[in-house]
Structures are given as structure tokens and as C-alpha cells.
Amino acid sequence: MDNTEFSKKIIVAIDGYSSSGKSTMARELAARVGYVYVDSGAMYRAVTLYAIRNNMVDPDKKIKTAELVAALPDIHISFLPSGDDGIQHTLLNGEDVEKLIRDMEVSNLVSPVAVIPEVRARLTAIQQEFGSHKGIVMDGRDIGTTVFPEAELKVFVCASPEERARRRLKEMQGKGENVTFDEVLHNVVERDRIDTTREVSPLRKADDALELDNGNMSPAEQMDWLIRRFNERCGL
Numbered sequence: 001m002d003n004t005e006f007s008k009k010i011i012v013a014i015d016g017y018s019s020s021g022k023s024t025m026a027r028e029l030a031a032r033v034g035y036v037y038v039d040s041g042a043m044y045r046a047v048t049l050y051a052i053r054n055n056m057v058d059p060d061k062k063i064k065t066a067e068l069v070a071a072l073p074d075i076h077i078s079f080l081p082s083g084d085d086g087i088q089h090t091l092l093n094g095e096d097v098e099k100l101i102r103d104m105e106v107s108n109l110v111s112p113v114a115v116i117p118e119v120r121a122r123l124t125a126i127q128q129e130f131g132s133h134k135g136i137v138m139d140g141r142d143i144g145t146t147v148f149p150e151a152e153l154k155v156f157v158c159a160s161p162e163e164r165a166r167r168r169l170k171e172m173q174g175k176g177e178n179v180t181f182d183e184v185l186h187n188v189v190e191r192d193r194i195d196t197t198r199e200v201s202p203l204r205k206a207d208d209a210l211e212l213d214n215g216n217m218s219p220a221e222q223m224d225w226l227i228r229r230f231n232e233r234c235g236l
């Protein structure tokens with residue numbers, strides 16, 4: 001199907017809980033319809049990696065907020081459309097950090113970094129710029145509520161914490177990482193807690209978002225569902 005060039009371009013916002021499969025869905029939809037894909041979580045992860053590398057994390061795991069905020073103008077995040085594995089890679093000041101930002105150390109610190117209002121304001125502005133010509137699929141926590149409240153298609157993805165931890169464990173083990181189910185489950189639950197209770201742009205379903213509980217759906221069923229909704233919104 002590539003009749004999208006004859007229809008209007010839209011913005012697709014896919015939000016939801018950690019490891020709910022948002023990124024896979026969003027990436028695949030973008031590839032199928034010829035849209036740009038942006039993984040907003042990767043941007044928060046890249047800022048977190050910068051903080052770790054530049055000694056902006058206390059020994060008790062508290063982020064040195066003032067130092068990180070002062071360094072924000074020096075943090076440049078961009079994307080390489082297709083890395084050696086064929087998927088989009090995240091660049092931090094020009095360096096490919098795609099693998100490093102998926103580490104457990106980054107996963108454990110990213111939600112505390114993502115509560116910092118100045119970090120959110122800067123990343124939100126960059127994300128809005130990416131979407132200024134529409135034709136974009138972006139996934140994250142606040143895309144339908146804060147980044148693109150006017151998005152034509154908003155999806156909110158959920159599944160139980162155990163199901164999400166099982167998926168994430170499989171993905172991490174596939175990459176040769178040495179983690180246990182309990183560690184992953186703890187990280188998923190803790191990030192959900194911080195993401196839903198923070199003051200600025202907490203994770204919540206936008207009133208006009210479609211809810212997708214994909215706990216019992218195969219990836220193919222999920223993609224059919226999404227493509228149908230996309231076509232409806234484009235008037236196809």
C-alpha cells in the first residue's frame with residue numbers, strides 16, 4: 001500500500017507503559033506508510049547516558065539536576081535512519097549510542113531524568129520540530145497529551161507488567177544481556193510508577209486516544225488493527 005502520497009499526511013502518537021511494544025508497532029507502521037519514525041524514549045535515554053558519563057549521578061543514584069540542566073545546550077541528539085541492523089540508531093553528539101542507551105544502568109536512571117522539567121521542555125521542543133511537516137509516527141509517554149495534542153491518530157498501549165517484563169527479558173537475552181526476570185519486572189514497575197506520578201506531562205491516556213490492550217494479540221494482529229485505524233484517519 002503506498003497510496004499515502006495521494007492522501008493527507010497525519011501525525012500518529014503512540015503512548016503507553018514501558019515495554020508495551022510501542023516502539024516495534026510505531027517503527028513498523030512508519031516503514032509501511034513511508035513516514036518518519038521518532039523514538040522519543042531514546043532521546044530521554046541519550047540524555048541519561050550523557051549524565052552518567054559526565055558524573056552527574058550521585059553515588060546514591062540521585063541526578064545532579066542543576067549540572068545536567070546547565071549542560072543541556074551541549075547535548076545534541078539526532079537519528080541515523082538505518083544503522084547496521086537496518087533499524088534507526090540514536091546519536092549523542094554524533095556518536096552512535098543505540099546499544100548503550102538500552103543498558104540496564106540507563107533504564108534504571110532514565111525515569112528520574114525524565115521528571116526534570118527543563119529536560120522535558122528541551123526534548124519536547126525538538127520533537128515538535130520533527131513533526132512540523134506531519135507524516136510522522138512518534139512513540140513515548142506524553143506524545144498525544146503534550147507533544148502533539150492535535151495528532152490525528154492517538155493510540156495508548158497497555159499490557160500487564162508481567163507480560164511486558166517477559167517481552168523485555170526475551171529482547172535483552174536475545175542481545176546477550178545477563179539480566180533476570182525479577183530485575184526487569186522491578187524496572188518496569190518502578191518506571192511506570194515514576195512516569196505516571198511525575199508533575200510535568202505524566203504518562204496518561206489522552207481523552208481522545210484509542211486504547212489497545214495487546215496482551216493477547218500477535219504482532220500481526222496488532223499491525224492489522226493499527227493500519228486499519230491509520231487508513232480511517234487518512235480518509236483512505
Ligand code: CDP
Pocket residue numbers: 017018019020023040041042044045110111112114139140141142143191195
Ligand atoms: O522502551 P521502553 O518502554 O523501555 O521505554 P522508552 O520508550 O525507551 O522510554 C524510557 C523512559 O523515558 C520512560 O520510562 C520515561 O521515563 C521516559 N520517557 C518520557 O518521559 N517521555 C517520553 N515521551 C518518552 C520516554
